[in-house]
Amino acid sequence: MSTSTEQFADVSATTLLRFATAGSVDDGKSTLVGRLLHDSKSVLTDQLEAVEAASIKRGQEAPDLALLTDGLRAEREQGITIDVAYRYFATPRRRFILADTPGHVQYTRNMVTGASTAELAVVLVDARNGVVEQTRRHAAVAALLRVPHVVLAVNKMDLVDYQEPVFAAIAEEFTTYASELGVPEITAIPISALAGDNVVEPSANMDWYGGPTVLEHLETVPVSHDLTACHARFPVQYVIRPQTAEHPDYRGYAGQIAAGAFRVGEEITVLPSGKKSTITGIDALGESVDIAWAPQSVTIRLADDIDISRGDLLAPSGDAPATSQDVEATVCHVADQPLAVGQRVLLKHTTRTVKAIVKDIPSRLTLDDLSQHPNPGQLVANDIGRVVVRTAEPLALDAYADSRRTGSFLLIDPADGTTLAAGMAGESFATTRAVAAVDEEEGWDF
The missing domain is CATH 2.40.30.10 (Translation factors)
Known part of the structure; x- marks a missing residue:
């Protein structure tokens, strides 16, 4: 069985979007996620019943949609998000993997986990408080992690009487700050997660806003999955030597392709040793293929018996990174x-x-x-x-x-x-300061 380049191109046009939510404590992140899941009909009946029961125990008349993501007992007791909550849902236009990250300053580090693979970050701001230190911190983390799209969701607009000047001032301040950080694309949306304004359905209370709802933007934002443009990289996870009568000389290098594509007949370089060889075979799911791409897990066979072990990196010889x-x-x-x-x-x-x-x-x-x-x-x-x-x-x-x-x-x-x-x-520093005598202890001599 062989895989053609045309098939490879088709797979690149995926409809999956990974995104993360972030914001200060009580800005309404979990409520926004719950509203997205509820209004997009992505909540199962038993899940909604469990949320309704938990809300009644807390003395609330209406279901608290934030409980759809705050799953830890400590989170529900304290009313805050502590761990990163992952949720999967889909609409007719796109599939989504979302990470609801904590807002408290001591859990900012958890946002790094949630946003590390995200293609879009939704940063929430309480319309009453505007841009605060934690907002700036989350913008900095999004920029640091090279998240290509950032949505500023100005939440709780119902508590400021849906005033356009309030939204405009916050959007201008955040956009200026995030742009200085190098965030390439910023979209500001006024919402009320609790009331559902501009989350899934357009708001009748903000006729001055003519942009997309949060869900509409998530469904239509362009996400590049052009795997052919990536530098091909294959970290070796395991060396396979089955020693069977059918394949007495089989030697394969198994792992998950980190980026790009590998083809049979291509010359590769093994790093950090710098040794070269040619790909003679690629095995995927028990079948031989001509080409494989990220994020497939495959076994690569080479023409030469080279000393390769876990941790080595295979890359095309013409595009190998420096060590x-x-x-x-x-x-x-x-x-x-x-x-x-x-x-x-x-x-x-x-x-x-x-x-x-x-x-x-x-x-x-x-x-x-x-x-x-x-x-x-x-x-x-x-x-x-x-x-x-x-x-x-x-x-x-x-x-x-x-x-x-x-x-x-x-x-x-x-x-x-x-x-x-x-x-x-990243790029080199302009200046570095050497540290004296840190190389002298036995076992750390380098």
Whole structure:
């Protein structure tokens, strides 16, 4: 069985949209998601009955649609979102995977998880409060994660008498700020999630607004899935040697294609070793195919017996990334314990994990005015800053702007496995400060 290029092109035109919601506490994120699910007829009868029962226990006359996503007992007791809640729904025009992320400042790090694969972020603002620090933080995270589309949903318009000047002022302030961060596309929509205004159905209370509803925008926003334009990358997850009588010499490299496409007959380079070979076969779901693309899980066979193991990266020889032991990146710190200069960490990139040392923390982002605080010495929970990391072994990282999958990494505490920071590889710093004597301990000599 072979797969043609025409079939590959057809699969690229997918109708799936991944999006995340974010905003300050009580801005109405969970209510908005619940309204989307309810009004788009994506809620099962038993789910709605459970929400109605929970609402009655809390003394509410009408169903609290926020409970459709706030599933943890602690969330329902406190009335806030703590964990990232994932929901799947569909309309006749598009399929959706949404992540409802927490609004409290101490859970900002959870937004990094929810928005890391999102193609669109919905940032909610309470019309009574306008743009606040947490709004700016969420905009910064969306920009940092290269989310291509951002929707500003100015919620609770019913509590400001649906006044257009209130919406216009908030939209202008947020758009100016997000544009300075580099967010490429911003769409502002006035809504009332509780009343349903401009969520699924157009609002009769805001005839001055002529734009799309939230759902209409989600259904029509252009999302690029042109896999042929991506840099082809294949992180090796497992080496397959079945040793059967039928295939005594079989050697395959299994994993999930991170980006782009691979074809039989194509010359590839194995990184970080730099050795070259040619693809002689691709196995997918037990069948041989001529071409495979992201995010398929496949086994690739090569013409040469090369020393390849988990963590190695296969890339087309004409488009292989450079390898380096110096990683310069922007990170969002997600752990309660600080990240300090000179700290020993593990760096996980795709399927490869290596020892590393934090050589420098050149700057920390100040969200109020987007200025850089130089040489902070450490990053604490929810901080966004620049770091320089030295790894024990070379890594083949792409720029995060080119590939969100192979340009991202995690910093991990080697003592207990705690995730310390989520990193996005970027351009080099103008200046770096060397850290003296951090390479001297036995076992970390690099």
